[in-house]
Amino acid sequence: MCITYKSCANTNSLFITKMEELKNAKVSIVTPLFNSEHYVEETIKSVLEQTHENWEWVIVDDMSIDNSYKIVHAYASKDNRIILLRNRQNLGAALSRNIGIIAATGQFLTFIDSDDLWFPEFIENSLKTVNDLQCGFVFSSYERWNETMTRKYDTFIVPKKINYTNLLYTCPISCLTAFIDIHKYGKILMPNIKKRQDFALWLEYLKIIPFAVGNKKPLAKYRIRENSLSRRKSKVISYQFNVYYNHQKLGLLKSVFFLVCWAVNGMKKYSKI
Secondary structure, rough: OOOOEOOOOOOOOOOOOHHHHOOOOOOOEEEEEOOOOHHHHHHHHHHHOOOOOOOEEEEEOHHHHHHOOHHHHHOOOOOOOOEEEEEOOOOOOHHHHHHHHOOOOOEEEEEHHHHEEOOHHHHHHHHHHHHHHHHHHHHHHEEEOOOOOOOOOOOOOOOOEEHHHHHHHHHOOOOOOEEEEEHHHHHOOOOOOOOHHHHHHHHOOOOOOOOOOOOEEEEEEEEEEEOOOOOOOHHHHHHHHHHHHOOOOOOHHHHHHHHHHHHHHHHHHOOOO
16 A cells, blocks of 8 residues: 655645635656656756746656766756756666655645656646646646657547546546645655556545546647557556555455456557557
8 A cells, every 4th residue: 555655734724726826836746767868858848848837846867877867967957946866776666756755845746757748838737727626636638649759649538537436447647647736635655566656646645535637638748658568558467456456455356357447448548559
């Protein structure tokens, strides 16, 4: 099960209701970095172009052996909003993200991987959704592209909202667009598993949040790489089952049932890619 690192000081605090206040809200972005020299500069530019400028970006290099660290360091030396950390040993994406989560000081927490892109209005629009719909967990639709960003696939359009039970059947929440009010709901760390750690995190949040709200407007570009395990469902089945059975303690029959539902829905999700 995910570990709660820090709970909010006042869990009964009201949602921010005025957009003027949200314009000044600080947003913490977390990115694990590993051997992404061919993509990370595009990712950096997409964050620097955000219309909402009050953000901090915690990038955790997981002992990259290419030029990824040098590329990010060059930008971090010019913009103090970029906080570059480096692991002393390779820890994997989950623990690297957790280091970023612990270091986060903003009101809102969001994630972007080192090969994905945001539209300039991603943060601003996410904050607007928080305000308009009075919610503390939002996620957005996103475009899907091939590895070289030369071929666009069908855009993935998210549902209007999703709760804990809905999420067990299928996961429409991408790590690329999740946006959470951690002042209200606290920080929760990801389990240390190779894959599906983000899915496990959303489940933990939806145990304390009635539902997450989906923004149907595409606000990001997801790069589908040929060697992506998330694309090859057959290679992540054991990790998905692990979340159901070991982290959520659903028991064998329920775990198998939801695994089958997830696999079927996953095939539909990637049927045109």
